[in-house]
Structure formats: C-alpha cells, structure tokens
Amino acid sequence: MKILNKSNRPQPIDEEVVVPKDDVLISVTDPKGIIIDANDIFVKISGYSKEELIGANHNLIRHPDMPRVMFKVVWDHIKDRENIMAVVKNLSKDGRYYWVITDFITEVDADRNVVNYTAYRRAPKDCILRTIVPMYKALKAIEDFAGMEAAEHFLTDFLERRGESYDDFVEHLIVNTCEKEDIKKAYQAGSDAEKKGFFNRFFGI
Ligand SMILES: Cc1cc2nc3c(=O)[nH]c(=O)nc-3n(C[C@H](O)[C@H](O)[C@H](O)COP(=O)(O)O)c2cc1C
Secondary structure (H helix, E strand, O other), rough: OOOOOOOOOOOOOOOOOOOOOOOOEEEOOOOOOOOEEEHHHHHHHHHHHHHHHEEEHHHHHHHHOOOOHHHHHHHHHOOOOOOOOEEEEOOOOOOOOOEEEEEEEEEEEOOOOOOEEEEEEEEOOHHHHHHHHHHHHHHHHHHHHHHHHHHHHHHHHHHHOOOOOHHHHHHHHHHHHHHHHHHHHHHHHOOOOOOOOHHHHOOOO
C-alpha cells in the first residue's frame, strides 16, 4: 500500500478547486478503504494521476479540517452494509480544497460479505455548506479540545434533538433549505412561468 507521511502530505492552502455542477466524481475501494478504481473526473479534481490513486488508502485526500468523527459515522454505516450520504471537504494534491456531497454505497456478495465500497460525489449547493461548515468547525474544535468521543456525543445529541439520522439531516437540508431558496430565487429573478410554478407549489393555483 502507498503511504503518505507528514513530509509528502500536501500543505493545505485556502483555495478552492471548483467541482463542475453536473459532474459525478467516483471512486471504488476494497473493504479496507484502498482505492481500486476512480473515474476521470475524480482523478482530475484530486490532482493525482490514476496510478498514484490506485493502491493508495483513501485517506490520501483527507483534509485536516474534516472532523474525524464524520469518518467514524461513515465507516460505522458502510461496515454494517448501510449506505450513507455525507458532506466531505477533500484535499487535492496541490493543497487546494473541494467540498463534495457523497453517497457511500456498499456492494455485498451472496453471503452478505462486503465486496467493495463506491463513493459518488457531487458539488454541494451553498445552502448546504452554510449549515455544514460551522457544524464541522464546532465538531473539529470539540475533537481538538476534548477528543473524538466528545465530538461524537455532541453529534449524537444534536441529531437526537432533531430526531434525525445524519443522512436524514443532510437530506432535509437539501429539501427544506435548498429547495426553498431555489424557489425564492426563481421567484425573485423569475419569469411568469417560474412565478406560476412558485404559486402552484405553495398555494396549488
Ligand atoms: C468508498 C470510500 C470513499 C471515501 N472517500 C473519501 C473521501 O473522498 N475523502 C476522505 O477524506 N475520506 C474518504 N473515505 C474515508 C477514508 O477511508 C478515511 O476513513 C478518511 O479519509 C479518514 O482517514 P483516517 O481514518 O486515516 O483518519 C472514503 C472511504 C471509502 C470506503
């Protein structure tokens, strides 16, 4: 397995790699999280060559701003063969960052043994990041100050109060926050047809 250590890990810089809105960045790993395949757009955005990616641990692209507890949540799900959606900040080879909303899918064989994991990533809308960025900052601060267990407590408590799983939380962010913002924007900027859409949706006329 290829290993990155402190001396060859990219130095993060506060610059974004723009992920095109309609692109899907795909990578596939073995059950241990070693990359076994990646599509062209994932390769391009990551900044690595396909040869560098294949055989590397997926933490190759881990951004230090990401709270560790989020990866614990992901792995707890996928090891249990439950798919999960999570928002992730990644580090490209040149130190820039890119946010993605990721569907983690587990593929099992006839005996329910994990064959591999696939991640499908898209660019998240700003409305999601307006909630996720401060939430992850809080989780990371708790982790740095009091450890990952404390961050996990905070996250569990936060989700329990909302009565949601993390997956539901993200989905509701998309549906409740983003859709309403889209409709509002369309209405404010919009054509008569869009306005009619708005009224149709909200007042059934
Ligand atoms: C299919 C799949 C895709 C993954 N994609 C990412 C990713 O895009 N970014 C990331 O930081 N970790 C990703 N991970 C999680 C990593 O395996 C790892 O848990 C994470 O980077 C944290 O690294 P660490 O456990 O060494 O702290 C992925 C794991 C799987 C199974």
